[in-house]
Amino acid sequence: MSYPQYGPEGHQYPAPAGPTYAAPPPAxxxxxxxxxxxxxxxxxxxxxxGTGLGLYVNERRRHNATEALLRDRDAAITETERRATDLDARLKNTEDQLSEVTGERDALLPCMRRAQEIFDALRRDDDDDLGTALEMAITACAEAEDAVDS
Structure with missing residues (x-):
C-alpha cells in the first residue's frame, strides 16, 4: 500500500506501526x-x-449404616431389658409361691408324721401306741391347719 507523501520530496515517512506485543504470540x-x-x-x-467428594459420600454411607445398626441394637437391648424385667417379676412371683408352699409343707409335715405313727400302731395292733399317736396327730394337725389357714 502506498501512502501519500507530504513534506520534502523523496522523504518517506515510516508506515504506521501495528500493535506491539510484549512477548511474541504463540506459534x-x-x-x-x-x-x-x-x-x-x-x-x-x-x-x-473428586476424591474428597468420594470419601465424603463413602463415609456418610458408612455412618448411616452404623447408625441403623446402632438403632437396631438399641431396639434389641430395650426388648431384652423389657423381657428381663418381666422374667424378674415372674421369678419373684415364683419365689413367693415356693416360699408359701414350702411353709405349708413344713407346717403339714408334723401332722403327716403323726398320721404315719397311727398307721404303724394299727399295723402292730398296739392300742397304747395308737391312743398316743391319735392324740399327738390331733394336736399336730390342728396346729398345721391353723398355720396353713393363716
Missing part, C-alpha cells in the same frame, strides 16, 4: 508455560475435589 499449538502450569494445577484440584 501454532504451543502454550505458554504459565497456562500449562495453571491447567495442571486445575486438574489436580479437580482430582482432589
Amino acid at each position: 501454532g499449538n504451543q502454550l505458554p508455560v504459565t497456562t500449562l502450569v495453571l491447567g495442571v494445577v486445575c486438574l489436580l484440584l479437580l482430582v482432589l475435589a
